[in-house]
Amino acid sequence: MKKTYRTLTLAFGALALAFWFAPNAAAQCGGMPQTRTSHRTWNYQPGQPRFLQASLVRDGDDDGIVGFWHVKFVSVGSAGIPDGTEIDAGYSQWHSDGTEIMNSGGRSPITGDFCLGVWTRVGENKYKLNHLGAGWDPTGANLIGPGHIQEAVTLAPGGNKFSGTFTVDQYDESGNVLVLLLGTITGTRIDVNTPAESIF
Numbered sequence: 001m002k003k004t005y006r007t008l009t010l011a012f013g014a015l016a017l018a019f020w021f022a023p024n025a026a027a028q029c030g031g032m033p034q035t036r037t038s039h040r041t042w043n044y045q046p047g048q049p050r051f052l053q054a055s056l057v058r059d060g061d062d063d064g065i066v067g068f069w070h071v072k073f074v075s076v077g078s079a080g081i082p083d084g085t086e087i088d089a090g091y092s093q094w095h096s097d098g099t100e101i102m103n104s105g106g107r108s109p110i111t112g113d114f115c116l117g118v119w120t121r122v123g124e125n126k127y128k129l130n131h132l133g134a135g136w137d138p139t140g141a142n143l144i145g146p147g148h149i150q151e152a153v154t155l156a157p158g159g160n161k162f163s164g165t166f167t168v169d170q171y172d173e174s175g176n177v178l179v180l181l182l183g184t185i186t187g188t189r190i191d192v193n194t195p196a197e198s199i200f
Contacts, residue, residue, distance in 0.1 A: 064159040065119070065127050066096045069187040070199045073106075073166060077182040087181060091190070094119060100129060110140030115147070125155040127162075135170050144178070145171040151185055160189040 073088040075081040088106035090113075095101075100117040107113040115133025122128045131149040136142065148171065153164030168181040188198070 063096070063121055063127075064125065064155050065094045065121075065153075065162065068093050068190040069162070070190055071102070071185060071187045073168075073181075073183055073185050075181060075183045078180070081181070087183065092187065094127075100131065102131065108138070108140070111136040111138060112140075115149070117149070122152075127151075127153050127155070129153070143173065145173045145175075147171070153185065153187070162187040 069092045071090055071092045072086055075085045075087050076083050078087075081087065088104055090103050090105040092100060092102040098118055098120060100119050102115055102117070104113045104115070112134050115131060117129050117131030119127055119129045129149070129151040131151070133147045133149070135144040135147040137144055148169040149166060151164055151166045153162045155162045163184065163186045166181075166183055166185045168179070169177050170179040170181075172178055190199075
């Protein structure tokens with residue numbers, strides 16, 4: 001028993017000495033050097049403190065297209081409609097969640113003057129809109145079928161105007177295209193200071 005005790009004591013002593021004289025080591029994944037920070041690595045900037053201008057950007061709100069717009073649809077290449085004819089105008093809101101709603105000034109409320117869409121950014125200041133609404137006859141009594149509006153627009157520098165192209169397909173309830181309209185669309189931003197006179 002004494003011999004075993006003495007052997008264990010010697011073994012632990014040798015192990016303790018080995019740790020004592022071993023160089024410092026650190027376990028590192030992939031051999032990456034351990035970084036340490038101290039006051040010697042601070043980047044001191046002499047002079048007066050300065051404030052940096054910053055803006056609040058909410059999630060999903062970094063797209064300039066978001067907002068309230070006065071829009072105009074002008075026919076270009078539509079069968080039976082002279083180029084340059086305004087075929088609709090109204091008010092459109094593009095929301096930060098990727099949805100859109102439009103109040104059409106060219107349609108009577110009895111025929112359905114509100115419709116909904118979804119949009120996505122497809123490039124720098126470029127957006128695509130896919131918009132659907134129910135089409136009714138002029139009496140508002142008979143459903144014609146879904147109307148499908150597609151837009152490809154580019155936001156102008158400054159963010160207060162956009163322009164682009166549109167197509168409108170009016171279907172019957174069986175999926176047949178009854179009318180195809182083509183043309184250009186323009187939008188002018190409406191903000192809290194926009195006077196009513198600017199939309200005429």
